[in-house]
Amino acid sequence: MSTNAPIVIDVISDVMCPWCFIGKRRLEKALMMLPESTVKVQWHPYQLDATLPKEGKDRKKYLEDKFGGPERAEQAYSHVRDAGAAEDIDFQFEAIKKSPNTIDSHRLIRWARSEGMQDAMVEELFKLYFTEGADLTDKQVLVDAAERAGLNSKLVSDLLDTDQDVKEVEADVFRAHEIGVTGVPFFVIDGRFAVAGAENPETLAAAIRHAEETKTGE
Template sequence: MNIKIDIVSDVACPWCYVGKSRLEKALAMVPEINADITWQPFQLDPTVPKEGRDLKPYYEAKFGSAEKVQQIFEHMESVGDAEGIAFDFSKMERTMNTLPLHVLMLEAEKEGFKAKLKERFFKAYFEEATDLSKTENIVKIVAEFDWSAEKVNGILENTGMLEEVKAKISYFQSRGVSAVPFFIFNEKYGISGAQPPQVLADTLRQIQQEMAAETSIAAGERCDVESGECL
């Protein structure tokens, strides 16, 4: 049975990286379910300038103190260890405006590797401490997918694609998404946050049961051509 899953997320969101890992574990728990996953764009902070910001002062201003930020970093690194994610905030120096990354992923979606590029951006930012505010660093990453610098620059200069991404973000905001990750199942059920794999697996099973019940009801509202019986 196929279940459509839209994951609203941002590359600058560590919990989105964790959520990806936990969803993969949940899907392994329900092998009978086929998931049609689409990564959807979101920006946690669209006010970050194009050139990015120094990461630690940015977080200190947001959370109130260097001590609080250090606690958050240590907690995320502990969570990451359990998920096989090597968060290393001590090496990270810059945060970025993620809109250009979403534009590149929009094109990658058309070419069939959006999920792989999404994960590569996560890894580059959170594990390799790559400054993704610099186009030259982005070019190096997408070169792994055989994109040239000229192609990258052409995509980033495409105002139509930029507006398409902004429209998608506005759409999910209009549906009440204010925190990420946010999982939407079959465009009907929503779960906020990087929930444990068991919670996600149970949700998938419940949706599967409801879909099966709906299919059963629909199958009963018919007449058989050969026998003439209406069931």
């Protein structure tokens, strides 16, 4: 195993994707299985529905359009609830009133990277949306979330009023499609190995271990 640079795990994800929240928990468990490993996790944007307007869409209408109604949505989400419960995630889908366009959330995550606070930012957004039903298109909700994650809330507030990094986020999403990502979460380990979906911790840990064992010296 190389003792040089850390193994980089690039996670392509969307904050309105429940399986991405589950995948985050499973990745955390995988890393706990590898206490001797040096790993760097980086989060990258994806949009499950880039057609959503900037102000979002009424959740009932969104479910009607996507699933044919809330009853069918609940059927689709029952497996997600069970998987979430196994990871100590208490999904509160009924509390969500608006399906958001997540471009601004992804901008926050991008800005958090330079501060070394990406994990905290991603965690905050997942919890807000899935356990509190927060409106991720509400500027104040995002500013408060950024502050709790450790970012400069005044700077974030000012930047959200601009188009700063909108095109960069959109370009990142496009690149994800270019490399063949059609669903999230999607894990790229050491730039060489891909794991699609919220795989169990053992599978993720094995992939990371394999990346370490096959990493060439630098």
